[in-house]
Amino acid sequence: MDKNAGLAERFEEDRTRLRAVAYRMLGSVSEADDAVQEAWLRVSRADTSDVQNLSGWLTTVVSRVCLNMLRSREHRREEPLDVLVPDAAPGHEEGRDPEQEALLADSVGVAMLVVLDTLTPAERLAFVLHDMFAVSFDDIGVMLERSPAAARQLASRARRRVKGGAAVADADLARKRRVVEAFLAATRGGDFEALVALLDPDVVLRADKAVVPTPEPLVILGAHTVAKGAMAATGRARFTGLALIDGAVGLAMAPRGRLFLVLAFTITDGRITEIDVIADPNRLGQLKIAVLDD
Template sequence: MNEKNWLAGEFEANRAHLGAVAFRMLGSRTEADDAVQEAWLRLGRSDSQAIDNVGGWLTTVVARICLDMLRSRKALREDPFDPPAHEHVADTSRTTDPEREVVLADSVGVALLIVLETLAPAERIAFVLHDMFDLPFDDIAPIINRSSMATRQLASRARRRVQGRTDAPEADTSRKKQIVNAFLTASRLGDIGALLSILDPQVVFTPDATAMRYGASQGELRGATAVADTFKGRAQGAQPALIDGEFGLVVVVGGRLHVVLLLTFDGEKIAGIDAVADPEYLGKLRYELI
């Protein structure tokens, strides 16, 4: 069997799974089909010899395509909801029953899809891949450019919304904006006390490789004291923004996005800060200054 036929066979073996993943992320059968077709095109352009797990690679690619589509949808305020009718890749070994996944996709109710539409893109990806397809957070994190801890928190927040739970209330939009501005002011002034009052005691700061080269830090930091000390007197050029519908900070240099700080909240505390400066990721990012 030649390489092209082998890839076609692998793709067909995973098509039902990919369609189920894309439909749950997008809520639109038409867009889900488009995402799966795009994944097939990218597979054809890839170096198959560098792919150890074709199913996992395809799942990762479909998730990233869906993330881009969700971002575009948020930016354009579109709602295409349809009623039901060689890199780090996801481990799909626990979701290998295509017929079952087709049934699951068909069983997604209108109510759930409506709730999913209210989630920010990264929240939706984290929730769908983990809660619906049992992928580990370590596999999901690279897809949304978040740390595993932040990905876990995003999925947890999405889960509470889907379940309609109020036992773990979080700050509302206006309060989050106040917290972001307070963090920015405290950072610029080097006010350690104010920073500690805003940060969760177990806060985690995670810079990507590019951000580390910019001097964000030499790696992951844990705990309010360490994170507060890192941000003391910094963030001079940062501006508060909504990034893919979530609160954070952006640094723009010469009219170009230089780095973003993606914030994760736990109640009224900042529990996670992910510094992302990867050019490819920033090129696709949607943000709005607030």
């Protein structure tokens, strides 16, 4: 009993870190919590008498649970996206805490979660554990049943995907980023006047048929009309973040770490003149999304 109590106490000391590992591996608060709970069930039944580095061993257990969950997820990729998208109104996320989910997504970066979701389970594990938690490739190789060199190659391949290849040579990138950041902040904060100020009076918003249940793509004209539409998406903006989309600054929405839609902007003289909202899975799959450098 004392031994189990001591193990439980040590597990609780590591819980925050283990949950952070699981969240970055899975991109979902509820799945991360499930992974940590499953890890505890395994740990509580294991013989730890020969374990010298308990924290490292706990990380290994959680990582293996997450790896199994990621591999299982690959077999259900066709899950309808509408079940993954939280309702705009708070409190409709099937028992999950939307504020906590949004805060964690912000802390990691929505674009990072989106890119991680495109990696294979092995690539994701190698990159997350090495680049985010400084786990050695020797240990990662053991988890993946591969050599350290193979684990290093997996992480390198994932890193290239995260960075999106070569740096974007756009002298206006920083300025456009500020505009998109301001758009997201105004949408999240429900600041109608700030949104209107960012939009060209003749702004055009186009949304494909997957965004809204209409027989034809939606086209909205004018700053006030577009701003009103953005106000209706305030709740969902919590799960939205900046990303490099085909080399330009845009926004990606990814509830539970799964890409649902992107907003691509045309910005002229500091104002947004066009917004393309893309949710069609085929179109999303053709986009090159990467993480913006800080």
